[in-house]
Amino acid sequence: MTFRSVAIIGLGLLGGSVGLAVRECLPDVTTTGYDADRATRACAATRGLVGQVCDSAADAVREAELVIFCVPVGAMGSAAREVAGALPAGAVVSDVGSSKQTVARELAEALPGRTIIPAHPVAGTERSGPDAGFASLFQQRWCIITPPAGADPEQVRKLSTFWEALGAHVEMMDAAHHDLVLAVTSHLPHLIAYTIVGTASDLENVTQSEVIKYSAGGFRDFTRIAASDPTMWRDVFLSNKDAVLDMLQRFTEDLTALQRAIRVGDGEQLFEHFARTRAIRRSIIEQGQDDARPDFGRGDHSA
Amino acid sequence: MTFRSVAIIGLGLLGGSVGLAVRECLPDVTTTGYDADRATRACAATRGLVGQVCDSAADAVREAELVIFCVPVGAMGSAAREVAGALPAGAVVSDVGSSKQTVARELAEALPGRTIIPAHPVAGTERSGPDAGFASLFQQRWCIITPPAGADPEQVRKLSTFWEALGAHVEMMDAAHHDLVLAVTSHLPHLIAYTIVGTASDLENVTQSEVIKYSAGGFRDFTRIAASDPTMWRDVFLSNKDAVLDMLQRFTEDLTALQRAIRVGDGEQLFEHFARTRAIRRSIIEQGQDDARPDFGRGDHSA
Numbered sequence: 041m042t043f044r045s046v047a048i049i050g051l052g053l054l055g056g057s058v059g060l061a062v063r064e065c066l067p068d069v070t071t072t073g074y075d076a077d078r079a080t081r082a083c084a085a086t087r088g089l090v091g092q093v094c095d096s097a098a099d100a101v102r103e104a105e106l107v108i109f110c111v112p113v114g115a116m117g118s119a120a121r122e123v124a125g126a127l128p129a130g131a132v133v134s135d136v137g138s139s140k141q142t143v144a145r146e147l148a149e150a151l152p153g154r155t156i157i158p159a160h161p162v163a164g165t166e167r168s169g170p171d172a173g174f175a176s177l178f179q180q181r182w183c184i185i186t187p188p189a190g191a192d193p194e195q196v197r198k199l200s201t202f203w204e205a206l207g208a209h210v211e212m213m214d215a216a217h218h219d220l221v222l223a224v225t226s227h228l229p230h231l232i233a234y235t236i237v238g239t240a241s242d243l244e245n246v247t248q249s250e251v252i253k254y255s256a257g258g259f260r261d262f263t264r265i266a267a268s269d270p271t272m273w274r275d276v277f278l279s280n281k282d283a284v285l286d287m288l289q290r291f292t293e294d295l296t297a298l299q300r301a302i303r304v305g306d307g308e309q310l311f312e313h314f315a316r317t318r319a320i321r322r323s324i325i326e327q328g329q330d331d332a333r334p335d336f337g338r339g340d341h342s343a
Numbered sequence: 344m345t346f347r348s349v350a351i352i353g354l355g356l357l358g359g360s361v362g363l364a365v366r367e368c369l370p371d372v373t374t375t376g377y378d379a380d381r382a383t384r385a386c387a388a389t390r391g392l393v394g395q396v397c398d399s400a401a402d403a404v405r406e407a408e409l410v411i412f413c414v415p416v417g418a419m420g421s422a423a424r425e426v427a428g429a430l431p432a433g434a435v436v437s438d439v440g441s442s443k444q445t446v447a448r449e450l451a452e453a454l455p456g457r458t459i460i461p462a463h464p465v466a467g468t469e470r471s472g473p474d475a476g477f478a479s480l481f482q483q484r485w486c487i488i489t490p491p492a493g494a495d496p497e498q499v500r501k502l503s504t505f506w507e508a509l510g511a512h513v514e515m516m517d518a519a520h521h522d523l524v525l526a527v528t529s530h531l532p533h534l535i536a537y538t539i540v541g542t543a544s545d546l547e548n549v550t551q552s553e554v555i556k557y558s559a560g561g562f563r564d565f566t567r568i569a570a571s572d573p574t575m576w577r578d579v580f581l582s583n584k585d586a587v588l589d590m591l592q593r594f595t596e597d598l599t600a601l602q603r604a605i606r607v608g609d610g611e612q613l614f615e616h617f618a619r620t621r622a623i624r625r626s627i628i629e630q631g632q633d634d635a636r637p638d639f640g641r642g643d644h645s646a
Contacts, residue, residue, distance in 0.1 A: 114610075138560075162560045166624070181559055211556075221553050224543050226560025231605075232535055233561070235598045237620040239590070240527050242597075250524050252626045253514075256484055257441075257465045257529025258536070258568045260633045265561050267624035270617035277605045277613055287542070288602055292595075294545075295538045299591055302534075302580045307417075310580055314573035317540040321469070321570035323555045330563045 042201040043132070044069055047104035049097050049119050051075040051084040052269070053164060054136045055110030056173025059089040061206040064175040074100040075170070076111075076119075083170040098126035106202065109135040109147070114275035116143050120150035127154065132195050134159050138222060138272075139280035140186045140215040148188075155192060157199050159185045160218065161208055162226070168269035179207035180328050186215040223283035228291060230265050230273055231284065237266040345504040346435070347372055350407035352400050352422050354378040354387040355572070356467060357439045358413030359476025362392040364509040367478040377403040378473070379414075379422075386473040401429035409505065412438040412450070417578035419446050423453035430457065435498050437462050441525060441575070442583035443489045443518040451491075458495060460502050462488045463521065464511055465529070471572035482510035483631050489518040526586035531594060533568050533576055534587065540569040 046062060048055045051073050062069050073090030074097045075081050085093040094100040101107050101123045111119045116135060127133070133156045137143040140158050147156045163181035165172065183203040187196045200210045213221070240251045240259065251259065277284055301309040324330045349365060351358045354376050365374050376393030377400045378384050388396040397403040404410045404426045414422045419438060430436070436459045440446040447461045466484035468475065486506040490499045503513045516524070543554045543562065554562065580587055604612040627633045 162557045164560070182556055184557075217548075221549050221557055222560060224546060224549055225554055225557040225562040228542075229539060229561035229565055231601060232539060232598070233564070234617050234620055235601055236532060236535060236594060237623055238616055239531075239594045239597045241619070241623060243527060243593070245520075246524050246527055248623070248626075251528055252623065252630055252632065253485055254465045254487075254524055254528040255627050255632045257467070257525060258532035259528040260627050261536070261564050261568055262532055263620070263624040263627055263633070265564055266617075266620040268617075270614050270621075273617050274610050274613040278608055278610055281605055281608075284605060285602065288598075288605075290546070291539060291542045292598070294542045295535070295591075295595070298534060298538055299588065302584055302587060302591075305581055305584075307577050307581055310577040311573050313541055314537050314569075314571075314576050316544070317537055317566070317569040318573075320540055320544060320551070320555065321566040323551075324558050324563050324566055327555055329555065329558045330566070 042066070042069070042198050042205060043106035045104050045106070046071050046202075047101040047107045048073040048090055048110055049075075049100060049107065049123065050110035051080050051089050051093075051170050052110065053168050053172040053177075054161070055108070056084065056087070056089040056170050057175065057177035058108060058110065058136070058206070059084075060173055060175040061178055063088070063091075065205050065207065066202075072100040072104065080170045087170065089170060089173060097122040101131065102126050102128070104128065104131055106132050106134065106199070109133070109137070112269075112272045112275040113137040113139050113143050113279045117146035117150050120147050124151055127151065131155070132157055132199060134199060136161055138226065138276045140184075140218045142279035144186065144188060144215050155195055157185060157187050157191055157196055158215065159183055159199060159203065160222070161203065162222075163208075164268070166264050166267040168272070176207065178203070181208055183208040183210050184213050184218055185210060186213055186218050188215075219280050219283045223280060223287045227276055227280055227284050228287045230268060231277065231288065232291070233262040233266040234273070236262050345369070345372070345501050345508060346409035348406050348408050349374050349505075350404040350410045351376040351393055351413055352378075352403060352410065352426065353413035354383050354392050354396075354473050355413065356471050356475040356480075357464070358411070359387065359390070359392040359473050360478065360480035361411060361413065361439070361509070362387075363476055363478040364481055366391070366394075368508050368510065369505075375403040375407065383473045390473065392473060392476060400425040404434065405429050405431070407431065407434055409435050409437065409502070412436070412440070415572075415575045415578040416440040416442050416446050416582045420449035420453050423450050427454055430454065434458070435460055435502060437502060439464055441529065441579045443487075443521045445582035447489065447491060447518050458498055460488060460490050460494055460499055461518065462486055462502065462506065463525070464506065465525075466511075467571070469567050469570040471575070479510065481506070484511055486511035486513050487516050487521055488513060489516055489521050491518075522583050522586045526583060526590045530579055530583055530587050531590045533571060534580065534591065535594070536565040536569040537576070539565050
């Protein structure tokens with residue numbers, strides 16, 4: 041048994057995908073939704089992202105057993121304040137934010153005394169907005185739930201059942217550890233990708249058209265995640281600052297060591313480093329978190 | 344009109360793909376091949392990567408009008424010396440190496456007085472070895488030819504026709520400019536990817552199994568190119584040292600600026616940077632150098 045009515049606040053890639061996944065996987069559950077952007081609400085209604093698109097966040101949550109905030113992490117607090125007066129007594133409040141300590145604190149401040157169980161489905165694409173969502177986004181992906189100390193186990197179980205119904209594997213984790221793990225598996229990669237794409241655009245001796253033309257040499261792999269939503273990512277870096285800066289420091293040390301190996305011509309160190317990174321790729325593919333086809337199946341070959 | 348007989352020295356991903364592409368696209372052209380590794384030669388014979396697998400590099404080139412070296416760039420010089428005595432008078436010597444100034448110099452030293460026209464098809468996958476090649480690798484990809492000063496235009500044209508026949512678009516470029524362009528579109532991305540995958544493996548407070556599990560948050564995009572052949576990449580960095588170090592310096596400056604923006608909480612600077620990287624992604628897709636399906640078409644959704 042899970043929740044019978046779900047309110048989704050924020051109808052972009054994540055919120056829209058939750059709505060579509062509920063319609064497909066939990067057809068008996070009713071969904072309401074709201075987005076601060078009028079055009080997004082109109083598109084959400086057309087695509088049927090939720091059963092009912094409401095004109096205010098308060099209206100959307102009035103009958104909800106579960107409220108999921110799907111807004112950028114910097115907007116969680118204000119979004120929560122908007123629904124404070126309308127939230128039913130027993131409703132569970134959750135979210136899909138990419139950092140968990142800050143979000144847990146902001147939701148708790150905005151909704152004192154309420155049942156708050158933050159969560160983070162580790163899934164997404166480089167697209168954003170109400171057009172971007174699809175029902176199978178969470179299939180085979182992990183959803184990390186970070187219940188605060190003293191959370192009601194029955195409500196945690198219901199939230200867990202909800203995400204499993206949408207196709208996700210659920211893992212429980214401490215919010216601080218979540219923020220560290222995601223800093224390395226998601227936040228640092230995005231920061232690096234944004235940086236290198238920026239560096240490549242600013243060169244004076246290589247044209248942008250050359251960068252684009254010869255991107256198949258490796259650069260294009262970075263452009264996908266560097267095309268992600270700028271507002272979302274600005275907020276992630278500001279809200280998970282400490283863990284991101286820690287990972288960045290380690291990355292910079294490692295890069296400096298390789299830079300030195302190149303400068304002094306230490307081929308052995310380079311080879312040793314490059315040889316040990318293949319095993320990780322293999323494990324990621326074995327565990328179904330990526331596609332084994334060479335080149336991600338780009339192009340029409342049968343290798 | 345192009346060459347009637349092609350010798351391929353080195354039968355890994357690139358050499359094997361050239362052989363298979365010739366068989367498919369230029370069925371009248373005969374191919375011979377050699378690889379220093381006995382097991383690779385056996386596999387090449389089984390897969391039919393070339394018409395005839397020879398027992399020495401010299402035997403492979405004896406009747407060739409075009410010889411293509413498909414070995415790691417650090418091995419070009421010694422591979423070329425092996426064929427020096429057997430190379431027919433009018434044969435054109437080329438290669439597929441990822442750096443061009445060093446390779447051009449080493450081939451010229453090993454084969455004085457011969458016609459050398461270096462080339463670099465900007466195509467590949469993360470796989471390597473004689474099992475990895477496929478005939479369509481070069482379809483819709485760019486092949487950069489870097490003719491030295493005074494190169495015979497007729498031979499350059501024949502090499503160009505050869506690559507076009509295999510499905511590539513051909514571009515002529517100065518070797519020094521090639522090395523700069525590829526430093527940013529290929530070499531720097533590989534170095535960064537190798538670094539971050541190494542950083543993630545060395546953490547003491549996040550387990551390797553967590554890194555793998557939650558890799559769909561962005562990290563997995565880096566693991567693909569960090570699974571590339573370590574020997575090949577060691578050689579690339581050593582042979583294109585100056586351009587790589589130059590790009591790395593710029594990248595580090597840009598990363599430091601973003602790091603500072605995170606530390607001081609400058610959301611505006613982060614947003615401004617993240618917003619301008621989307622356009623490049625769009626152009627890469629429009630020009631057919633990547634796949635527009637969200638997530639590279641991973642998974643079975645229809646977004």
